[in-house]
Amino acid sequence: MSISHCRTRRRLVALAATATVAMLAGLASPGLMAQGAFPSKAITMVVPYPPGGSNDVFARQVAKEMGDLLKQTVIVDNRPGASGNTGTASVAKATADGYTLVAVSSSMTTNAAVQAKMPFDPVKDLAPVAMFAKGPLVVAVNNEFPARTPQDLVRAIKASPGQFNYATSGTGSINHFATEMMRSMVPGMDIMHVPYKGQGPAVTDVIGNQVQMLVSSGPSILPMVRNGKLRAIGITSLKPSPIAPDLTPMATAIPGYEFDLWWGLLAPAGTPADIVDRLNQAVNQVLAKPTIQASFLREGAIANPVTPQQFAQVIRSDVARWKQLAKDRNIQAD
Numbered sequence: 001m002s003i004s005h006c007r008t009r010r011r012l013v014a015l016a017a018t019a020t021v022a023m024l025a026g027l028a029s030p031g032l033m034a035q036g037a038f039p040s041k042a043i044t045m046v047v048p049y050p051p052g053g054s055n056d057v058f059a060r061q062v063a064k065e066m067g068d069l070l071k072q073t074v075i076v077d078n079r080p081g082a083s084g085n086t087g088t089a090s091v092a093k094a095t096a097d098g099y100t101l102v103a104v105s106s107s108m109t110t111n112a113a114v115q116a117k118m119p120f121d122p123v124k125d126l127a128p129v130a131m132f133a134k135g136p137l138v139v140a141v142n143n144e145f146p147a148r149t150p151q152d153l154v155r156a157i158k159a160s161p162g163q164f165n166y167a168t169s170g171t172g173s174i175n176h177f178a179t180e181m182m183r184s185m186v187p188g189m190d191i192m193h194v195p196y197k198g199q200g201p202a203v204t205d206v207i208g209n210q211v212q213m214l215v216s217s218g219p220s221i222l223p224m225v226r227n228g229k230l231r232a233i234g235i236t237s238l239k240p241s242p243i244a245p246d247l248t249p250m251a252t253a254i255p256g257y258e259f260d261l262w263w264g265l266l267a268p269a270g271t272p273a274d275i276v277d278r279l280n281q282a283v284n285q286v287l288a289k290p291t292i293q294a295s296f297l298r299e300g301a302i303a304n305p306v307t308p309q310q311f312a313q314v315i316r317s318d319v320a321r322w323k324q325l326a327k328d329r330n331i332q333a334d
Contacts, residue, residue: 038098038274038275038278039070039072039098039099040072041072041099042072042073042074042075042099043066043067043070043072043073043074043075043098043099043100043101044074044075044077044099044100044101045059045062045063045074045075045076045077045101045102045103045265046077046078046079046087046088046090046091046100046101046102046103047059047076047077047078047079047087047102047103048079048080048081048084048085048086048087048088048102048103048104049078049080049084049087050078050080051078054105054217054219054263054299054300054301055084055103055104055105055263056076056078057299058103058132058133058263058296058299058301059076059103059132060076061286061292061295061296062103062132062265062283062286062287062292063075063076065285065286065289065292066279066282066283066286069282069285069286070282082119083107083111084104084105084107084108084111085111085115085118085119085120086119087102088102088104088108088120088126088266089119089120090102091126091266091267091268092119092120092121092125092126092268092269093120093268094268095268096127096267096268096269096270096271096272097271097272097275098267098271098272098275098276098278098279100267100268101129101265101266101267101279102126102265102266102267103132103263103264103265104263104264104265104266105261105262105263105264106174106260106261106262106263106318107173107174108122108315109122109315109318109319109322110172110173110174110177110322111172111333112319112322112323113172113177113319113322113323113325113326113331114171114172114326114331114332114333115172115333122315122319123315123316123319124269125268125269126266126267126268126269127266127267127268127269127270127271127276127308128264128266128308128309128311128312128314128315129264129265129266129267129271129276129279129280129283129308129311130264130265130279130280130283130284130305130306130308130311131262131263131264131265131304131305131306131310131311131314132262132263132264132265132283132287132296132301132303132304133262133263133287133296133301133302133303133304134260134261134262134263134301134302134304135217135218135241135243135260135261135262135299135300135301135302136218136235136236136237136241136243136259136260136261137174137175137178137215137216137217137218137235137236137259137261138215138216138217138218138221138222138225138232138234138235138236138243138244138247139153139213139214139215139232139233139234139235139236139250140206140213140214140215140216140221140224140225140230140231140232140233141153141206141212141213141214141230141231141233142206142207142208142209142212142230142231143228143229143230143231144209144212145164145212145213145231147233148231148233149233149234149248149253150233150234150248150249150250150252150253150254151252151253152233153213153233153234153253154186154189154253154254157189157190157191158186158188158189158190161188161190162190162191162192164191164192164212164213165191165192165193165194165210165211165212165213166179166191166192166193166194166211166212166213166214166215167194167195167196167202167203167205167206167211167213167214168193168194168195168196168202168214168215169195169196169197169198169199169202169216170195170196170197170198170334171193171195171331171332171333171334172326172331172332172333172334173195174261175214175215175216176193176195176331177259177322177325177326177331178215178236178259179191179193179213179215180193180325180329180331181257181259181325182215182250182254182257182259183329184325184328184329185254185256185257186254191212191213194211195334199216199220202214202216203216203220203221203224203230206230207224207229207230214230215236215259217261217300218243218244218300219298219299219300222244222300232244232247233250234247234248234249234250234252234253235247235248235249235250236249236250236257236258236259236260237249237258237260238251238256238257238258239251241302242297242302243297243300243301243302261301262304262314263301264311265279265283267279276308277308280307280308283305284305287303287304287305288303288305
């Protein structure tokens, strides 16, 4: 081998080594590493309901604070339709990369219990990320109803079977499930169901004594209680709740009765676990803020940080429980 050939070969080897060192240094540089970190672009948080409801309120508050923590914009996108199914299904079918999420409530699980053909499977097609909050319902009657406590309510209905009615915002709604669960736990609690198309007309007819009882969220019913138009009988949490600390749990008259609403964040199934954990940590940091806790409380909910695994268990349990109750009580969608 000639001397000049050897020199050329040594120069090529040296150049290759230099290039390799430079490449490794570049890969290790903070700037290039940050490009692969999550999130590197805006996140979309779908709300499958119109603006103004509890899902929308909680999502917007969490999205703003999450964006500040993650140093990326979190866009809230309202996609209402089909009782929340339209927007939720769009996320279930989205790319599982953490950039498209959906803010849902426990009505997703009652929908799954009464709708024969859901456009997605709430257990298999979505990955639980974080729960925002939980909140009980309030049991209220009109001012002519002969009861003031949970015990009074049960006695009055059992003493006059079939004489009283309860209102809901629709067949298969959350308040329908809450009341039928109550009835299923009290033999002889014979009270007739009157479904309405929405919460407003249901509340109006309870006030007017066309219907006697309604189980509903605190924000939608407590203002009427405070101004004397309705009488609150009890609350559906197992223990007294800061939502309405003066109300007695229905469980004092119906042992074991508990019915809580929840709100939370889901991603498409298959989203990498490290991304789910990153999002969970961000949401839970938001929920630790006193301003968020106070805001949620005004909306009838209590901030409830959990792990993705704990949230998944809640969803699985609720879907199974409401399917069984729907079967037992013949609850069907409108």
